[in-house]
Amino acid sequence: MPKHAKEMEALKAHLGKHQLKYTRQRELILDAFLQQEHITAEEMYHQLAKKDPHLGLATIYRTLNLFCEAGLAQARHFGTQTQYDNISHKGHHDHLICTDCGKIVEFENCEIEKLQEEVATRNGFTISTHRLELYGLCGRCRH
């Protein structure tokens, strides 16, 4: 049984529903993508540079956007680049960031997420992912 059978089925379902085709390139990109928490198109391009067949950068972009439409990925614009987040790893997108030394601490808090759901429901939204960043000074930099 392949490593990412569940996600591969989800992709195939989406392809079938939209008269799209299952290609070797899409399989390669899916495999690489599911091993990451998040990745940019450029990073993936270099990661897969040596694979056969050779993958063009345009194909990487097209395929990552396809994953977004299929519900496997979510694009997030950070700085000048676009990060493609792996939805199946979701839940760990929260960060404490020290504005002085740049230190980043990851955390997860179920209570906050419950409250987020409440806010979303109250506004008619269905949340697929979120991003929470707390900026401040870490213990060492406060002195």
Add this chain to the structure above:
Amino acid sequence: MPKHAKEMEALKAHLGKHQLKYTRQRELILDAFLQQEHITAEEMYHQLAKKDPHLGLATIYRTLNLFCEAGLAQARHFGTQTQYDNISHKGHHDHLICTDCGKIVEFENCEIEKLQEEVATRNGFTISTHRLELYGLCGRCRH
């Protein structure tokens, strides 16, 4: 007394501290900016196109970035563009963002903020600001 006296003072304080100058352009852009919840550089460029003096797009970008450094604005990347959020009266700015149509709903939730403080304290951080974005589908786009 000018409409945005408080914010203008905050800007002047920042300018003074960094040997920067208070120009007619910066005043115009500040006035326009404070009347918005959030705006892109391009939108502001068109809004101010008829003003005297004429404002170059580069100046708009430079000035909005200056506002970020001065703590009056916060940049947020959505879609292909950068939104500059007005954080001058609200100390924070939380968003529900529809990933389909781009609709943005603003909200605030004291309980979430209390929990954020707890997380920060537990990790030795002192928070100065934060960013919370919930991504998903709005009611209209869910069908």
Add this chain to the structure above:
DNA sequence: ATCTTATTGAGACGATTTATCAATTTCAAT
């Protein structure tokens, strides 16, 4: 008023992403 320094506007530039298009591949129907 003068002088130093920051700022401006216009356009060049750089980085990222999308559009174009001929050649190739998929896949359903023979």
Add this chain to the structure above:
DNA sequence: ATTGAAATTGATAAATCGTCTCAATAAGAT
């Protein structure tokens, strides 16, 4: 297995967004 219509690919051109450059101008201290 072969065929053939339709989707996909890779290379590159083009578009988009934001920053950089630089000569001219404006701010503000002396």
